[in-house]
Amino acid sequence: MKKLAIITSHPIQYYAPLFRHIASVADFSFKVFYLWNFGVTQQVDAGFKQRIQWDVPLLSGYDNEFVPNISPHPGTSHFWGLQNPSLFNQVRAYNPDAVLLMNYNYASLYNFIWRWNCRQTPLLFRGDSHRLLPITGAKQWLRRKFISLIYRRFSACLYVGQGNYHYFRYHGVPPENLFFAPHAIDNDRFFSQAEEASRQAKLWQQELGIPENHSVILFAGKFEEKKRPQDLLQAFLQANLSQVSLLFVGAGSLERELHRQAAEHPHIYFACFQNQTLMPRTYAAADLVVLPSYGSWETWGLAINEAMCMSRPAIASTHVGCASDLIQPYRNGLIFPAGDLSALATCLQEAFSDRERLKMWGEESRKIVTHYSYTQTTQGLKEALVHLGVLCPSQ
Incomplete structure (x- = not known):
């Protein structure tokens, strides 16, 4: 052999x-x-x-x-x-x-x-x-x-x-x-846990204090400059969405600054670092996942794979390596010019302008990711x- x-x-x-x-x-x-x-x-x-x-x-x-x-x-x-x-x-x-x-x-x-x-x-x-x-x-x-x-x-x-x-x-x-x-990623692990993860996610949202009638935008990862979580926070405020909450999951050097910027907004939430066994629940808590990274270092972005395995639509910047492979605009998500906060805010508004369509985008995500x-x-x-x-x- x-x-x-x-x-x-x-x-x-x-x-x-x-x-x-x-x-x-x-x-x-x-x-x-x-x-x-x-x-x-x-x-x-x-x-x-x-x-x-x-x-x-x-x-x-x-x-x-x-x-x-x-x-x-x-x-x-x-x-x-x-x-x-x-x-x-x-x-x-x-x-x-x-x-x-x-x-x-x-x-x-x-x-x-x-x-x-x-x-x-x-x-x-x-x-x-x-x-x-x-x-x-x-x-x-x-x-x-x-x-x-x-x-x-x-x-x-x-x-x-x-x-x-x-x-x-x-x-x-x-x-x-x-x-x-x-x-x-291990697609089968996420697929097999989808139903239980959705049940757990509803309880977790209650623990976090997210209103039951709110949709959720998720950022999951390291709170560091290259990931640009602050871009998402500012774009979320600019988008001024109705019945939508923003959830940051993770940790990192920008954590204190993110909390400061979010302090006066009632619908921005934070959760600590989640280990691998909790990631299906993490994505199940979201209606939309956003990866706004800036720079050449985000060579792929496996968080998008994970989100898609949980039938979640995604928005990513043009600097995210997987964007052109995994995100098909208006089929399972949107792509915006990296660093352009106004464009990201517009993408958020577009995504939540039709929530039934947003759910369909998530279903398409799962179909696409089976080829990866x-x-x-x-x-x-x-x-x-x-x-x-x-x-x-x-x-």
């Missing part, structure tokens, strides 16, 4: 069920090499500004091992956060037929990429970067050249959506070396491995 090594930074709540899915259906074996233990031990999350540990299984159902990290400040927020001197030898000892990397911009991974004999054992890469906010100038030209050199080391790349596809093409990856492996599942992601990976000659077409 052919063997695939997968190298990624740390156990992630969205990737662990993907790995379990691959293990259950694939005709090849694989091992995941983790470079940091965040998520399985209680540690401070830089965005949420609090200690967290995910409450869903992260290491069961597939083969994995941790590579010792000697960084004095381990993490993914800086280049030296992943320093794993034994990575090369641990992967080589596994003797894989191909290696898939899920990151590259860290000390250990650069070292691995340049040392690995990619002619003998091919490298694959799955990323989600985009250029929805193009940067120009001499510095960007040099950056483009450098990144293009890195991608030459990979025999195939897996892209998660349209923006990511164009990013790879911009950096010189030939189209025949690109394979669609979409970003996805672990099945499609696994299929893209297998197609890449066939392309490289690692697997036979029948596999």
Whole structure:
């Protein structure tokens, strides 16, 4: 049986069920090499500004091992956060037929990429970067050249959506070396919990004090500048909607400022960080989910996948990586120019101008997101491995 090594930074709540899915259906074996233990031990999350540990299984159902990290400040927020001197030898000892990397911009991974004999054992890469906010100038030209050199080391790349596809093409990856492996969440977990989550959501809304006759706009995530929760708050006030409440769920550096700005409005509510098992309930409490992020860092926005699994319509900014893939304007949501508060306010008004239509948008969301599942992601990976000659077409 052919063997695939997968190298990624740390156990992630969205990737662990993907790995379990691959293990259950694939005709090849694989091992995941983790470079940091965040998520399985209680540690401070830089965005949420609090200690967290995910409450869903992260290491069961597939083969994995941790590579010792000697960084004095381990993490993914800086280049030296992943320093794993034994990575090369641990992967080589596994003797894989191909290696898939899920990151590259860290000390250990650069070292691995340049040392690995990619002619003998091919490298694959799955990323989600985009250029929805193009940067120009001499510095960007040099950056483009450098990144293009890195991608030459990979025999195939897996892209998660349209923006990511164009990013790879911009950096010189030939189209025949690109394979669609979409970003996805554990759709089945959300689908199976939808009915119970809706029941729990009604009780939760009562606990939060949200009027029973109010529709709810939800922001769920980190309260930080890049996510732009303050844009949503100001747009909500500008929209002046009737019988609509705004619910912020999460934590972060902007929490105090958001509370200050919301202090005089009777229909803005806050709930603390919700762990993974409570996310179906979180989205079930909403009639509309909004992701107003600004900048190139919101490479996808898996909160939109989660909301759509719960049959919720969505509004996202043009800087959200998944917007052009998952949101079809006037079918399951709306897209607005990032940073444009007036445009966001208009979108909110449009969404609630016909509440029956808004519900229909949510039903369409669930249909659309079924095409962004672990099945499609696994299929893209297998197609890449066939392309490289690692697997036979029948596999």
